[in-house]
Amino acid sequence: MCDQQPITELLSGSRPLLSVEFFPPRNADAVDGLVAAAHKISACKPDFASVTYGAGGSTRDLSATVCKRMKDEVDLQVMPHFTCVGSTREELGEILDEFHSEGYRNIMALRGDPPQGEETFQSTEGGFSYASDLVAFIKDRYPDICQGVAGYPEKHPEAPSLDSDLDALKIKVDAGGSFITTQLFFDNAAFFRYVDRVRARGIDLPIVPGIMPVLALKQIKRITQLCQSRLPKTLEAELNKVESDPEAVRKIGVEWATRQILELIDQGVPGVHIYALNKAKSAVELMNAVRG
Numbered sequence: 001m002c003d004q005q006p007i008t009e010l011l012s013g014s015r016p017l018l019s020v021e022f023f024p025p026r027n028a029d030a031v032d033g034l035v036a037a038a039h040k041i042s043a044c045k046p047d048f049a050s051v052t053y054g055a056g057g058s059t060r061d062l063s064a065t066v067c068k069r070m071k072d073e074v075d076l077q078v079m080p081h082f083t084c085v086g087s088t089r090e091e092l093g094e095i096l097d098e099f100h101s102e103g104y105r106n107i108m109a110l111r112g113d114p115p116q117g118e119e120t121f122q123s124t125e126g127g128f129s130y131a132s133d134l135v136a137f138i139k140d141r142y143p144d145i146c147q148g149v150a151g152y153p154e155k156h157p158e159a160p161s162l163d164s165d166l167d168a169l170k171i172k173v174d175a176g177g178s179f180i181t182t183q184l185f186f187d188n189a190a191f192f193r194y195v196d197r198v199r200a201r202g203i204d205l206p207i208v209p210g211i212m213p214v215l216a217l218k219q220i221k222r223i224t225q226l227c228q229s230r231l232p233k234t235l236e237a238e239l240n241k242v243e244s245d246p247e248a249v250r251k252i253g254v255e256w257a258t259r260q261i262l263e264l265i266d267q268g269v270p271g272v273h274i275y276a277l278n279k280a281k282s283a284v285e286l287m288n289a290v291r292g
Ligand SMILES: Cc1cc2nc3c(=O)[nH]c(=O)nc-3n(C[C@H](O)[C@H](O)[C@H](O)COP(=O)(O)OP(=O)(O)OC[C@H]3O[C@@H](n4cnc5c(N)ncnc54)[C@H](O)[C@@H]3O)c2cc1C
Pocket: 051, 052, 053, 054, 055, 081, 082, 083, 108, 109, 110, 111, 112, 113, 129, 130, 131, 132, 149, 150, 151, 156, 157, 158, 159, 160, 164, 165, 166, 168, 169, 171, 172, 181, 182, 183, 184, 210
């Protein structure tokens, strides 16, 4: 029996959705702490939660454990992420069958990042090279699954140009993507320009902006370097001024993200996806500020 509503249906409602992203911890002992954080966040009634898919081995198993515990123990609709990394087509099919039999009807379909310690993505022999291959595979096997795909307002780091990245997005969408969730960004102007360019390609799917509050300076510098999202000079200057005071950094980060979200909602986005970094306090502050 399955009661998961397709996210596209949720996105077409009258108020913008708020969703929250979690990532599986490195070891099983930390799952209880994550579930406790999810309980606190669920009190703010996000419309759904998503759980990232680890690059391999135990992290991957923990993704499934976290999804299941959030679905069964926390009052949250859960969308698992799913990547092509390290699996053959047959193995991907088996994992997908498990997702489906567990009742998930929304999946974020991705190529995936290279496993830790590896620089570039290598497709597995007998596996897939691009997210679009995975999207087509899922669509063929389970047409009832609603698939999210990733979009990059500031270009995917490996793409030679934003134009070629938009070509790749169009292929993913045509293969069966149902909505687009973006990479994190700190400058809404970059998102609005991106939406215009996506629309100019004839892509009319809902585009959900992904927002990450800055919670710690070192951490955000590492993350923005990896995903090549630009930290605006004004934000960086504000953060640098309070560098030695972690709580002041966090406050500035949450305030900036709140302003971003309020403007995005004001401009009519169908929803906002919060990269919560598994921290309840900031996610709760953000959601309360946005929902008023
Ligand atoms: C919302 C969101 C959630 C994420 N969740 C996870 C997660 O759970 N686990 C994880 O490991 N990573 C996750 N990531 C990171 C993501 O896996 C990486 O950004 C990865 O490098 C690219 O994934 P993709 O699905 O966008 O790949 P793709 O769409 O396949 O794109 C990868 C690169 O190949 C290019 N490309 C795509 N198709 C073609 C083609 N047909 N011909 C030529 N070039 C092409 C693109 O331009 C791009 O440069 C997430 C990212 C986002 C934005």
